[in-house]
Amino acid sequence: MPQERRLILQGALAHVPEACQFVRESARLAGLSDKQADDCELAAEEWCANIIEHGYGKHGMQGRIEIVCQTLPGAFRITIYDESPPFDPTTLPMPDRSAPLTERRLGGLGWFFIQELMDTVQYEYRNGRNTLIMTRHNPNVGEQPHAAPLLSS
């Protein structure tokens, strides 16, 4: 049974720092390094901002974001759920990082960051919710004496 922490918040930019802090803290409790926790925090922010701006915002909707952090044997998993219309990020074009400044697109970096920062990323539309599952591997995870207890909030 994985150790699990859960956070549910309104899908608004004002709550992004709370989401970041939650994911970072969960990653450290799970036994990830500082650098790995940094990466998880950034990946989580990028996806939450995407949900808020393009999922809920673009459709004039308000809704919740649910974040579940799980400590598995050798891995830390972040699952983020939202109720905005289905949006499959795997269809997004990759930004051209070799383009000169004048031709640089201002968007598209967030999804690229997520894929670069996490070891595995999986998107599903499940039970009426967009579901993004991101995993970071570390052999120390799940074996730390200070690993997070089972929490639910």
Add this chain to the structure above:
Amino acid sequence: MQVSVSEMRRVMLIEVSGRVDSLSATKLGEALNEQIDSGRNRLVIDLSNVEYISSAGLRELVSAAKKVRSSGGDLRIAGPSHRVRDVLQLAGLLELLQVFPTQIEAVSSF
């Protein structure tokens, strides 16, 4: 996030501190646009006290850099931490924006 603006050797020095995330990035963009709209196109962004930056913050830097370069100026970065530098690298911006260890070096480069 805090932004303070001063002038040094006819270069606008924009010192940023705290987190530049999707919540606060707009405020950075507004500060940069205020300078650009006033005709100031030589900008140094001191990021030495920025602990975190996401793609939202990078968008504001790229947008401002495009504007100042189109009028013959430039936007240069000073003092990014390892973490911020890693994010600039990931975005491929270290090849596009000039980055200096200190604000003095960045200002003097103009």
